[in-house]
Amino acid sequence: MQPGLRSGRLTKWKDERGFGFIQPIDGSQEVFLHISEVKDASRRPQENDTIYYHCVVDSDGKVRACNAFILGARNKSATLSNRANPSDTIVSSFPIVEVVLLSLLPLVGAIHFAWTTRNPLPLVLYPVMSLVTYALYADDKSRAKRKDWRTSEQILHLCELAGGWLGGFIAQRILRHKSQKESYQATFWVIVIIHYIAWLFWLFLGRTL
Template identity: 30%
Template sequence: MPRSGELVQWNNKGGYGFVRDQANNDYYVHVSKLADRQLRPRIGDLLTFEIASGRNGRPAAINVAVASAAPLRERSMSDVKRISTSVSRYKIGLRTTAATMMTLLILLAIADDRVPVWLGGTYALMGAASALLYRFDKLYALSGRWRVSETNLHVVDLCFGIIGGLAAQEIYRHKTVKPRFVATTWAIAIVHVLGLAMLALGWISIALP
């Protein structure tokens, strides 16, 4: 059954992106599935498409056609915020839950004098850095410019930036579809949750000054 949606991400060099339907579901789009391969779509185009199973077993768009072209203009930071408003501000996802859990574990461990205050500061500083990287990567994806590498995003998340990284993924609806990236993100999150839980419960300790 044909559907319609907005192209919210497009890598013109790689020939792939994501289209978002009216139910806020994102579907992978590849240039090989375009009805007219000579006409590359642009961010903001209204597309018509059908759904089929992709290579990873996840739903993907096929028989894609541009129903209405978006006005040609430069994307800005306001576009990042506008896209994220399609998600209810009251909806709490798994990423927000995990980020909140880690924050509470850090606060509990500090309150019980099980970890130094600088550990909480490190999580806050690196979390802010990670959130900024995701924000800029989302903007670059919208405008088709140079992207922040996935390796760099994972490294910053691993180096105590995971709380900000998860929050940014939730807010900007960014990097939440690609299976390998999502799996790596959750592996990093689990490592930090377990480590913080053991610190908060006193199973392991950090020498205090």
């Protein structure tokens, strides 16, 4: 054990906002935990997890955890540089093949729509909203590091639904943001499927309407 290392049970966890509270094993006052202080985790924290951590006291007298890890969910293969600050490390290159495959049907549909209706809106909307969504992901990750107020998941999903889902996908792969949360991923892929169904409907039935 490292000097000063403590343990406790995570009694409260607000995953969307990225923070919770640890009840120390000695029964003392609850300790605040922010997601940015969870190091080398193979998954996100969950209530009832056993957390090992160090304590620091802020200028306002509040006690918070730092350099924490989850018992049984520590990434053994993390490098020394990742241990120093894993949230700042980009662990994936641009997913070229996946982006090409995912964008193929929407691109064909958007080109066909623009050609037949003389309306280029989808061809403009997809890249613009993808850039907006990627920027929101990056800003939200930055806010998480600074422990600022987070961008709501509803706003991110609305941007994805409005055509920015491809930018969201790229951000998830490059920034490693929102890529491990199962409930978020479920909603994200439902949005992608909705877009696919809409384009399939247009390509096969749109011309007959």
